[in-house]
Amino acid sequence: MQPARILSLETAVPPHRATNDEVKAFARSVFAESLAGNRALDRVFDSSTVEERWLAMPVDWYAADHGWAERAGAFEPAAIALLADVAGRALAAAGVAAAAVDHVLCISTTGFAAPSLDARLIGRLGLRADVRRTPVFGWGCAGGVIGLARAADLARLEPGRVVLCLVVELCSLAFRPDPEPVNVIGSALFGDGAAAAVLCAGPGHEQRPSLVASGEHTWPDSLDVMGWRIDDVGFGLELRRDLPAFLAARLRPVVDGFLDGCGLTIAGLDGVVGHPGGPKVLQAVEQALGLGPAALADSRAVLTRYGNASAAGVLMVLRRAIDRGARGRHLMLALGPGFTAALNLLEL
Structure with missing residues (x-):
């Protein structure tokens, strides 16, 4: 089986930076009624080893109650902006024109859209109208590894086929102001980010991973x-x-x-x-x-x-x-x- 080459790999984060101290102070204010004076919250944040993370929305946004509609409304534009940025940079780094992409694999388990995110990127990136698309939901934290594997499988189907693998996760949009321990742990650990990889099989890329x-x-x-x-x-x-x-x-x-x-x-x-x-x-x-x-x-x-x-x-x-x-x-x-x-x- 011929190897699939990773021609480029780029990553991106959303614009709102939050330090661990800022997020811990926010968590104290949100969970104050239930966890006031409870040192368990501080221990969770202090042991997380996370010093900073980037969020889809400003920290204050998370203090309000948000239902499905507001979360979905926040997910779609933030995810599209991150994917457009990171995909554009990955294609440029690979020296591949958007019109040369044959298949887009788009992975997320923290939100979804219909039409899917990959469909919404066709015009924005300049992908061909006949580009093949595979949106995937449900792989969670394993999605980066499985996504690369599936993209490699697709690339191997035909020498020279170009596959664009996209990943976007906006974990912060699932934040809940409920002091259940799993929510406190999640608020201490999770951040938002995106990645794009361009893969191709066949001769000509022997020096690439x-x-x-x-x-x-x-x-x-x-x-x-x-x-x-x-x-x-x-x-x-x-x-x-x-x-x-x-x-x-x-x-x-x-x-x-x-x-x-x-x-x-x-x-x-x-x-x-x-x-x-x-x-x-x-x-x-x-x-x-x-x-x-x-x-x-x-x-x-x-x-x-x-x-x-x-x-x-x-x-x-x-x-x-x-x-x-x-x-x-x-x-x-x-x-x-x-x-x-x-x-x-x-x-x-």
Whole structure:
């Protein structure tokens, strides 16, 4: 199977920057009635390791009650603006004209639109009227890894086919002023972001990073580990408290099986591109895979700078690894609703 090459990868964040202190102060004011004097809130924020994140809306917007209509009304223009920016830069970096794109894969689990976001981008980006489109909802934090894998599959169907993979996640729009512990954790960890990658298979791009293999594993009876519940307010985060323990106990055999199919072991990797899900998740992945303290340094740096931007987060980590000159065989790993481990083998 010929490798699909990543011709370019760009990331973007929305315009509203918020420091950890600002978000913590906001959370204190919103949750004050239920959590006044409760040091648990401060502990959650102080241990998150997130120093800043970027939000789709100004911080004050989140203090008011918002239902489905207002959240959807905020999602669509913010998502389109981010995707138009990041896609334009990715195409320019790849040296590919928008009219040369054959397929657009557009991924988000924090909002949706009909017509879909990719349809709304055709005129704005200058894509062909006959461009093929695949909008995807529901992969959650695994969407960056699975999205690259599906884009690579599409690129391999025909040499020279150009695939534009788009990811946008506006996690902040799901914020709820409900002091349920999962909402406090979500407000401490999540941020917003987007990414775009241009992929192509065939000769002529041998010096670009390649996606060599991909895999997924969905554990039986694990649908309640993470996901969204949907009600009149909008999305509500669901996250099982024992997620780190789940990973520590079950992740290693899945990764070993995937790498064995590639003729590799964890020791034979040159690096790991891990989704920046949170400090406890990263620690659990390190423990499960027997990684050294520096193996997930890029993931921790992205978490500190941007928070957990769901599916866009692991692509931010990949961009950071490429920018610092990482080379060789890298495992790309993220976890999402299902409960699913998504894995790619990259040659950087």
